[in-house]
Amino acid sequence: MIDALEQAEAAVVACFDTPVWAAGERDLVAALDAAHRLEQRLAAVKLALVRELDGRGTATAQGASSTAVWLRDRLRLPVGAARRLVELAATLDTAPPAVRDALAGGAVDVAQVRVIADTVQTVHTAAGTQAADKAVGVLVNWAAQFDATQLRRLGTRILDHVAPEVADAATEAALRAQESRTTRDRHITISEQTDGRLRLTGILDTETAAALRAAIDPLTTPTGPDDARTPGQRRHDALADVCRLALRTSDLPENGGDPAQLVVTTSFDGLTRQLSAGALDTGLQLTPEAVRRLACDAAILPAILNGAGQPLDVGRQRRLITGPLRRALVLRDRGCAFPGCDRPPRWCDAHHIRHWADGGTTSLDNAVLLCGHHHRHIHRSDWAVQLGRDGHPEFTPPAWLDPDQLPRRNHYHRRR
Incomplete structure (x- = not known):
């Protein structure tokens, strides 16, 4: 497989170096179609590889909290794209053989595969195996004419084509399946920009969308004729007001x-x-x-700091790292300090580098911030953690993972 992929890569490089300006319009269109088919076939190979690596637990064996996080670091993908890759790999694994063949042949793309798999499952539940098999053929044919969004819309009436005798009864089942998909696909992604701002993207389920609109709509009304804010700016400020109101309560x-x-x-x-x-x-x-x-x-x-600006420790007077000492730890580590982890401070535990029971002090130079997954991983694996000369944590991998055992650091959290 590796040899074949390397040959394919070399062929693609050769195509990239070919001047397209000299080609006729018909040839350009034909080349575009061929490139798209090749892209879909490569996607099928990539998904098969991801599914196998996920099933083997390669990511967790190498210290990552999930296959998506491992893919993010390995392939330099946004974590949302990595998660979707894992989900699509699982979907393809359970899809009917005809759907997998269509993807491998370049007849459908990965987004259409997910729509087809969801729709066929609904048909199978409502009308049985024979109708589901018939639905696969219909949907694959439609995929040659319609994109994933249109295909899902057409799929809501698929039973009219493959099992009209149960179509009306299945409409309610389709609505329930749609509600299930809405629940499954709900997510919010918070992406930090280079200047400290955050980009919010996501999909809200129906109930949450209604709650959000009910909360911010009254606050988005212009304050007067001189209010020069755009509608988007007013929605931003309304969301900020809702957050401040929540922080003022004692219910968080x-x-x-x-x-x-x-x-x-x-x-x-x-x-x-x-x-x-x-x-x-x-x-x-x-x-x-x-x-x-x-x-x-x-x-x-x-807070009292020493001459180097480091908060003073609290010695062995208490075991738990809380209060001012935890705040100092957050200021130093910014989040989970394990290499490659992007978990923020609020998801992290304070870990004693030298255990309390072994005489370790509850102090800044004996503590490191770790998310729940990596806290457990450090306790049960051969990874070692220590503070470097600059006072920041570094992790030494086990020999089986890195024979040279070179210390690694987390580069996701910004430092002053």
Whole structure:
């Protein structure tokens, strides 16, 4: 397989180096069709490989929390795209043979495969195996004319074509299946931009969409004739207002031992005289004006730091890493410190590098922030963790994974 893929890669490189300006229009269209078919066939191979690696547990054996996270690091994919790749691989694994053959032959694309698999499952439930087999042929033929969105819309009436005697009774079942898909596909993706802003994308289920609209719609009304905000800016500000309202309540769950809060670090002189910027516990900087504004509605928590700016430890007076010490740990590690992990601080535990029972102190230089998965992984695997010369955590992999056992660090969390 590797030899065949390398030959295919060389052929594609040769095509890329061929000047297309010299080709006639008919040849260009034919080449485009061929390239698309090849892309779909390569997608089928890629999905088969992902499915096999996922089934073998390769990702967890190498320290990743899931196959999607492993794919993100291995292929440099956005984590959402990596998750969809794993999901599509599982879908293809259970799809009818005719659907897999159509994908391998370039007749359908991966998005259409998912639609066909979902629709055929609905038909099988409503009308049995014979109708489901007939539905596969109909849907594959439709896929040559319609994209995935149109194919799903047409699929809602597929029983009219393959089993009209049960079509009416199955309409309700189709609606239930649609509700199930809506529940399955719900997600929110938060992508951090280079300047500290966040990009929100996702799909809300019907109930959550209604709740969101009910919460923000009253707050999106222009405040007056001089309100120059765009509709998108008004929705942004409404969402911010809803978040602030939630943070003012006492109903939110605790966050790593502390109530839900926004932590800003600055100097007292800078705060009172508006001279210096502040830093969130995510590492992002705030202007002096923003720090002052947040301080109007915040508790001021003093902390004593040494000459190097490191918060002082609390020795062995207590075992749990909470309060100011946890906040110091968050400021240093930014999130799970295990290489390749992007879990934020609120999902992390504070791990003693030298266990408390073995005489380890509850201090900043004996602690590291780890998500639940990697906290368990460190305890039961041969990975070792220590602080480097600069005071930041580094992890040494076991010899079977890296014979040279070179220390690794997490590069996903921004550092000052």
